[in-house]
Amino acid sequence: MEINLVSDTVTKPTQDMLRAMFHAQVGDDVYKQDPTVIELEAKVAEMFGMEAGLFFPSGTMANQTAIKLHTQPGEQLIADKWAHVYNYEGGGVSFNSGVSCCLLNGNRGMITAEQVSGSINDPEFYHAPLTSLVCVENTTNKGGGACYDFEEFKKIKQVCDANKLKFHLDGARIWNALVATNDNPKEYGKVFDTISVCLSKGLGAPIGSVLLSDKATIHRALRIRKIFGGGMRQVGYLAAAGIYALENNIERLADDHRRAKELGAVLENLSWVAKIEPIETNILIFSVQSHVSEAVLMEKLKQKGISISSMGHGKLRIVTHLDYREVMHTYVLETLLKL
Numbered sequence: 001m002e003i004n005l006v007s008d009t010v011t012k013p014t015q016d017m018l019r020a021m022f023h024a025q026v027g028d029d030v031y032k033q034d035p036t037v038i039e040l041e042a043k044v045a046e047m048f049g050m051e052a053g054l055f056f057p058s059g060t061m062a063n064q065t066a067i068k069l070h071t072q073p074g075e076q077l078i079a080d081k082w083a084h085v086y087n088y089e090g091g092g093v094s095f096n097s098g099v100s101c102c103l104l105n106g107n108r109g110m111i112t113a114e115q116v117s118g119s120i121n122d123p124e125f126y127h128a129p130l131t132s133l134v135c136v137e138n139t140t141n142k143g144g145g146a147c148y149d150f151e152e153f154k155k156i157k158q159v160c161d162a163n164k165l166k167f168h169l170d171g172a173r174i175w176n177a178l179v180a181t182n183d184n185p186k187e188y189g190k191v192f193d194t195i196s197v198c199l200s201k202g203l204g205a206p207i208g209s210v211l212l213s214d215k216a217t218i219h220r221a222l223r224i225r226k227i228f229g230g231g232m233r234q235v236g237y238l239a240a241a242g243i244y245a246l247e248n249n250i251e252r253l254a255d256d257h258r259r260a261k262e263l264g265a266v267l268e269n270l271s272w273v274a275k276i277e278p279i280e281t282n283i284l285i286f287s288v289q290s291h292v293s294e295a296v297l298m299e300k301l302k303q304k305g306i307s308i309s310s311m312g313h314g315k316l317r318i319v320t321h322l323d324y325r326e327v328m329h330t331y332v333l334e335t336l337l338k339l
């Protein structure tokens with residue numbers, strides 16, 4: 001049995017998802033003539049109380065487009081020090097938009113309105129970069145799947161409005177946050193200027209993200225997506241996988257969350273485990289005692305068919321997902337206890 005707990009991006013389409021893809025109606029989406037893409041974009045926009053959506057090949061491109069939409073070269077965005085847009089998008093913030101980042105020391109990847117308020121440069125002080133955008137992540141990736149309290153978003157939004165800043169949500173794992181918190185997604189549309197969501201993480205589609213905003217902003221995003229090389233043709237085959245994922249794979253994320261918590265409960269009692277970060281969704285981050293080598297541990301697990309990842313600094317990461325089924329879970333729990 002090969003069990004990959006490295007990421008929730010490793011899932012493969014099921015037969016039913018492939019069938020939905022195979023039967024998709026398609027057209028040239030660069031001419032906005034692909035009915036399946038149009039259906040997906042409208043469906044996601046409606047879910048989040050936004051006017052319009054735009055399909056992207058990756059979450060990175062959707063985030064980078066949002067940053068380009070909201071900033072001019074030389075300006076600055078505010079984000080947590082662990083933000084995906086800063087750490088894992090290849091420096092695109094500066095490459096694509098010529099923007100610098102003011103990084104905040106948040107809690108598990110989450111920042112507060114107070115922190116944001118304290119790091120906005122005075123727009124009259126022209127020596128400093130002009131602050132123009134705040135980016136947050138929900139759930140947080142490097143922060144271990146932590147979920148924001150929605151009230152904090154409302155407070156950050158007030159700070160943004162008072163200072164004429166745009167507010168972007170990197171919602172690569174927003175579905176996990178919605179399932180864990182029971183937040184109403186429609187409320188999100190009221191708070192954020194743009195939201196990016198991924199279909200290829202917990203939802204199990206092979207590819208795809210959607211950027212959401214008002215109609216005028218999405219119209220501008222169309223040009224930026226084209227410039228980034230993200231205009232795609234008969235891409236309804238991929239959008240169909242996204243529609244299938246939205247209709248079938250959201251509620252079941254609760255299983256991923258339960259399994260992550262059960263893994264945490266077992267790890268907690270093992271002598272070689274030093275610390276486990278709080279588990280809110282499908283990501284489990286833990287560290288081992290100093291006399292235990294991460295590499296040796298990972299190799300031992302690998303020999304039993306279980307892959308997990310190292311985050312450096314003695315931290316290890318386990319991510320549960322659609323293709324991590326109950327039989328595998330039982331086996332992993334037993335294997336950990338015997339290790």
Ligand SMILES: *Cc1c(COP(=O)(O)O)cnc(C)c1O
Binds near residue numbers: 058137201
């Ligand atoms: C995965 C992820 C993205 C987008 O990644 P792609 O691989 O480009 O789709 C963006 N933000 C966060 C927090 C992520 O975890």
